[in-house]
Amino acid sequence: MAMADITIRGAGAFGLSIAWACVQRGARVQVIDPYGAGAGSSGGLVGALAPHVPENWNPKKQFQLESLLMAEEFWGQVEDAGGVSPGYGRTGRLQPLNDDRAVALARQREITAAQLWQGEAEWKVCAAADFAPWCPPSATGLVVFDSLSGRMHPRRACAALVASLAVRGVSVTADAAEQGQVLHATGYAGLQELSQTLDRPVGNGVKGQAALLRYDAGATVPQLYADGLHLIPHTDGSLAIGSTSERNFDDPTSTDEQIEEVIRRATTVMPLLRDAAVLERWAGVRPRAKSRAPMLGSWPDRPGHFIANGGFKIGFGMAPKIAGVMADLMLEGVNAIPAGFSVSDNL
Structure with missing residues (x-):
């Protein structure tokens, strides 16, 4: 050799x-x-x-x-x-805007995204209804959609x-x-x-716990970011949700009640997921410099x-x-x- x-x-x-x-x-x-x-x-x-x-x-x-x-x-x-x-898919991301301040900030970012993202992607305020039913509830009826997320x-x-x-x-x-x-x-x-x-x-490590649900949202729908959680539809008919950020931990790969809380929050944000079976719970330590x-x-x-x-x-x-x-x-x-x-x- x-x-x-x-x-x-x-x-x-x-x-x-x-x-x-x-x-x-x-x-x-x-x-x-x-x-x-x-x-x-x-x-x-x-x-x-x-x-x-x-x-x-x-x-x-x-x-x-x-x-x-x-x-x-x-x-x-x-x-x-x-x-x-x-x-892989560059399917974008939705984030709910739950108050007037969030809307104002998002509209400012529409302008800066147009400048900083060099016309290659956009960050725009949209009606949540445009994405129904695959959209988290929004108190203002508005969401941010960015076309850069994959x-x-x-x-x-x-x-x-x-x-x-x-x-x-x-x-x-x-x-x-x-x-x-x-x-x-x-x-x-x-x-x-x-x-x-x-x-x-x-540097150090930050433990994260995530879960995989059996839910086929479709291969082209955006990912969601709501209540501090990522909800990622995968092409195989599963949907990942996560994650925790734990600076102090004893067992780097064990899951516990914290992932159960993540699942609960995710199903509150997206009631469509309430009957979805949990396929897997995962934990690992992510390296942070x-x-x-x-x-x-x-x-x-x-x-x-x-x-x-x-x-x-x-x-x-x-x-x-x-x-x-x-x-x-x-x-x-x-x-x-x-x-x-x-x-x-x-x-």
């Missing part, structure tokens, strides 16, 4: 996407994960590719915009290569990346000797390891080692552009990491 140019440790959203970007550029890649693909927070249920609000613009929001606009082509190429659907099924997306890599001769192995340059995309455990190595906190932006770049004082971590709730949405940026860095020595995303921003 030929020596690898790149060794990627971690087979979650970042690791697999970066592997795919490197392979597309002709690099020889090996992917190592003792637990298998999508074993951590990337193996969750929700899959909300939702943008930040179009105001107070900064490099993080610009990067996310560019990544969300890349998503259709990125996931389309992955599906074409491996024959497995990631469940969705995919996290596990299916990981499976799609694995399949596309397999076509190029790359598999996910439990262990192997490191070869070439090494990328560490190991999520929560990686943040803990880096904090210990550098003797300073660079100290800067709250993804942490990308060279590992300090470890030549040839790189880091891609801290996806938190936006990892899959950021993955297409992060994959390209990290391939640029490792294969071509081009550093296009935006302000606020570098490893040094978390030290």
Whole structure:
């Protein structure tokens, strides 16, 4: 077997996407994960590719915009290569506007979205009745619809990346000797390891619990964001709801009464879901870097080692552009990491 140019440790959203970007550029890649693909927070249920609000613009929001606009082509190429659907769709998102202040703010954002989203997507105030019955109740009768939000099924997306890599001769192995340059995309455990190595906190984990319901809302309806919850219709006739944000936890993968409360709130927001069977309850720890932006770049004082971590709730949405940026860095020595995303921003 030929020596690898790149060794990627971690087979979650970042690791697999970066592997795919490197392979597309002709690099020889090996992917190592003792637990298998999508074993951590990337193996969750929700899959909300939702943008930040179009105001107070900064490099993080610009990067996310560019990544969300890349998503259709990125996931389309992955599906074409491996024959497995990631469940991607840019179907938009609805959010209820429950008072006059929320309406006024949403109308201001209509204007800023037109400027900041460069005409590629819109944020608009609409009548809730236009989306009935698939629309959360709104006290004003109005909702925001944004056409930038997308969705995919996290596990299916990981499976799609694995399949596309397999076509190029790359598999996910439990262990192997490191070869070439090494990328560490190991999520929560990686943040803990880096904090210990550098003797300073660079991030932490936030536990989230989510649930999957048997409810076929249709493949083209928007995702919903109401009462602090994401409700994501998937193409397989299921609907994901989530999630909690738990900073303190004992068991990272156990579910408890908190997800039952999420289910209760979701069915209150959308009475259509009250009779839907719960297919699965899931919990995992999402990695959040100290800067709250993804942490990308060279590992300090470890030549040839790189880091891609801290996806938190936006990892899959950021993955297409992060994959390209990290391939640029490792294969071509081009550093296009935006302000606020570098490893040094978390030290």
